[in-house]
Amino acid sequence: MGAVAMSERDVAVEPLVTADRARQLATRLAGSQDREVVRQLAQACAETGTTLKLASSLGAEDQVLTHMLLEIAADARVFVLDTGRLHQQTYDLMSRMMTRYGFQYEVYAPQAETVQEMVSAHGPNLFYASVENRKRCCFVRKVEPLNRALQGAGAWMTGLRRGQSDDRADTPVVEWDEAHGALKVNPLATWSEQQVWDYLREHRVPYNELHDHGYPSIGCQPCTRAIDQGEDPRAGRWWWENGAAKECGLHTETVPPRVTEAGPTG
Numbered sequence: 001m002g003a004v005a006m007s008e009r010d011v012a013v014e015p016l017v018t019a020d021r022a023r024q025l026a027t028r029l030a031g032s033q034d035r036e037v038v039r040q041l042a043q044a045c046a047e048t049g050t051t052l053k054l055a056s057s058l059g060a061e062d063q064v065l066t067h068m069l070l071e072i073a074a075d076a077r078v079f080v081l082d083t084g085r086l087h088q089q090t091y092d093l094m095s096r097m098m099t100r101y102g103f104q105y106e107v108y109a110p111q112a113e114t115v116q117e118m119v120s121a122h123g124p125n126l127f128y129a130s131v132e133n134r135k136r137c138c139f140v141r142k143v144e145p146l147n148r149a150l151q152g153a154g155a156w157m158t159g160l161r162r163g164q165s166d167d168r169a170d171t172p173v174v175e176w177d178e179a180h181g182a183l184k185v186n187p188l189a190t191w192s193e194q195q196v197w198d199y200l201r202e203h204r205v206p207y208n209e210l211h212d213h214g215y216p217s218i219g220c221q222p223c224t225r226a227i228d229q230g231e232d233p234r235a236g237r238w239w240w241e242n243g244a245a246k247e248c249g250l251h252t253e254t255v256p257p258r259v260t261e262a263g264p265t266g
């Protein structure tokens with residue numbers, strides 16, 4: 001079950017124990033804008049003893065938020081889902097960030113035994129065989145680790161923007177994530193791509209060099225390609241799929257999809 005847009009009035013989702021705190025935070029954040037959302041959220045979480053985490057894929061938007069959050073709280077908790085299939089450039093950026101800002105990411109890797117079973121049964125490139133297989137791989141390598149990353153978190157931040165795709169056009173700044181029982185905040189929801197890059201340049205924040213080579217959206221290496229001029233920004237994600245929503249399930253799914261019985265592929 002995915003997240004649902006939340007207003008000040010309809011946040012209560014019983015019997016979730018954090019709903020009251022979420023309502024208080026939503027009230028405080030109402031009407032705030034981007035950096036102010038981050039500041040208010042961090043402050044409110046600190047005051048209420050609520051664990052706040054930022055999910056980072058090391059993409060441009062997440063670099064903006066990491067910089068904003070670290071300026072506010074040097075001990076900010078930023079986590080990365082290390083799928084084991086990321087680009088080397090992404091790992092390079094991760095190392096660079098740790099050196100530049102003197103902090104450590106919380107790294108969540110997939111369960112080794114589950115990956116072993118999946119790859120043994122369906123091959124290392126099962127995702128090319130079907131949408132179902134691809135979603136299974138995303139669940140094992142991303143969604144399940146995300147669920148662990150958010151255990152005990154009362155609020156989390158993402159770099160989702162409405163302009164990233166049609167599927168994200170309605171992204172709210174503040175929403176109640178029913179699946180994880182946490183407040184989900186998307187401070188850059190209304191930002192344009194230009195605003196993201198203006199911020200990175202103004203503050204000299206490091207970014208993934210793949211962005212300079214036609215990759216507006218960066219995921220796992222085997223599932224991401226550069227896009228051509230004029231293509232949808234997420235056209236390079238799972239480019240071989242037609243008609244399917246270009247999402248890995250991090251913002252939409254919490255249960256594992258069934259795997260087709262196809263043998264090892266490509």
Ligand code: SF4
Pocket residue numbers: 083085127134135137138139141142219220222223248
């Ligand atoms: S993006 Fe590709 S490699 Fe990464 S988890 Fe999803 S299917 Fe697997």
